Amino acid sequence: MDPADFYTGIVAELYGPLKSFSQDPEPYAAFIEQAGAPALELGCGDGDPLLELRRRGLEVDGVDSSADMLERLRRRAGELGIRVSVFHQRMEALRLPRRYRAVFLAGPTFTLLPDDAAALAALRGIRAHLAEGGTALVPLFTPAPTAAGEIGRVRAAAAPDGAELRVSVVAEQRDEAARTQTTLLRYERHHGSDSTVVERPWVMHWYAPGQFEELSTAAGLAVSAVTDPEGRPVPAGVSGLLHFRLRAT
Numbered sequence: 024m025d026p027a028d029f030y031t032g033i034v035a036e037l038y039g040p041l042k043s044f045s046q047d048p049e050p051y052a053a054f055i056e057q058a059g060a061p062a063l064e065l066g067c068g069d070g071d072p073l074l075e076l077r078r079r080g081l082e083v084d085g086v087d088s089s090a091d092m093l094e095r096l097r098r099r100a101g102e103l104g105i106r107v108s109v110f111h112q113r114m115e116a117l118r119l120p121r122r123y124r125a126v127f128l129a130g131p132t133f134t135l136l137p138d139d140a141a142a143l144a145a146l147r148g149i150r151a152h153l154a155e156g157g158t159a160l161v162p163l164f165t166p167a168p169t170a171a172g173e174i175g176r177v178r179a180a181a182a183p184d185g186a187e188l189r190v191s192v193v194a195e196q197r198d199e200a201a202r203t204q205t206t207l208l209r210y211e212r213h214h215g216s217d218s219t220v221v222e223r224p225w226v227m228h229w230y231a232p233g234q235f236e237e238l239s240t241a242a243g244l245a246v247s248a249v250t251d252p253e254g255r256p257v258p259a260g261v262s263g264l265l266h267f268r269l270r271a272t
């Protein structure tokens with residue numbers, strides 16, 4: 024399966040009920056206040072934090088490669104009475120009708136691009152969609168391997184229709200040279216005598232120090248700041264979730 028299609032079908036259905044936390048909207052609201060509007064969220068999924076940012080009156084469009092996730096976002100927006108403008112596209116093949124003062128991903132969604140070629144294409148797309156003086160915000164981290172004790176552990180939740188939803192890690196492969204981790208996830212839906220069980224590979228790709236900066240340079244962007252999610256500057260060599268800010272060169 025193409026990694027851009029991972030969040031479709033049963034995965035999109037189970038994403039909301041099974042997700043362990045929702046993105047904090049504050050860092051992204053602060054980013055848009057600083058960088059200006061309009062803003063664009065890449066990988067907006069089913070609407071966190073885009074819907075909260077729209078509720079606050081911020082002008083934010085969205086892009087996602089999963090039509091199923093966008094359908095959920097539109098449904099939630101309708102229930103909340105929020106108008107949204109979202110596009111079904113891959114971030115590595117962006118083609119949007121306007122440019123943005125602020126382009127961001129919420130959380131480390133950029134690591135879902137499975138290799139450097141896809142990352143470079145996405146960075147070129149970001150560059151092409153930045154308005155004059157615009158800024159991009161790309162959160163990045165290096166995922167830890169799943170602990171042995173977590174393999175096979177089931178997380179469960181109830182669907183609105185009463186079905187039991189389950190997700191578990193079946194196996195994991197890590198390739199340090201390719202900087203890629205592939206986690207085989209099992210998604211299950213059980214309702215009475217009906218059962219659906221699907222296994223899907225979830226790919227994450229990360230960057231050693233300097234590599235993301237190099238790709239950005241090749242895309243016509245320069246890293247203007249590296250901060251923690253609260254916006255505090257981070258000295259070189261510190262790990263964790265880092266927010267890279269990019270400006271056109």
Ligand SMILES: C[S@@+](CC[C@H](N)C(=O)[O-])C[C@H]1O[C@@H](n2cnc3c(N)ncnc32)[C@H](O)[C@@H]1O
Nearest residue numbers: 027030046066067068071087088089092113114
């Ligand atoms: C972990 S979800 C995050 C969604 C949302 N921001 C949230 O926090 O709930 C990642 C989203 O990125 C989307 N995605 C993955 N690869 C993508 C790609 N290449 N282009 C655009 N969207 C992509 C997925 O479809 C999914 O909706």
